[in-house]
Amino acid sequence: MENNAAAPSRPRERAKIWDHFVREHPPSTHAKCIHCHMRFAADPLRHGSSRLYAHLKNCRMMRN
Numbered sequence: 001m002e003n004n005a006a007a008p009s010r011p012r013e014r015a016k017i018w019d020h021f022v023r024e025h026p027p028s029t030h031a032k033c034i035h036c037h038m039r040f041a042a043d044p045l046r047h048g049s050s051r052l053y054a055h056l057k058n059c060r061m062m063r064n
């Protein structure tokens with residue numbers, strides 16, 4: 001009997017962020033909020049998308 005009851009590793013809501021941000025063209029690693037057009041560093045190797053998620057909570061234009 002193997003103990004494989006652990007939850008399968010599933011990606012967090014990673015993809016959804018790109019419904020709200022647009023990546024700039026390389027070599028830029030920034031992304032732009034499509035709602036308020038603010039730019040954020042979004043280097044996936046360094047920052048990941050956590051900053052972008054943080055912005056979504058604060059984005060004024062999202063609430064309209």
Ligand SMILES: [Zn+2]
Binds near residue numbers: 055
């Ligand atoms: Zn925004």
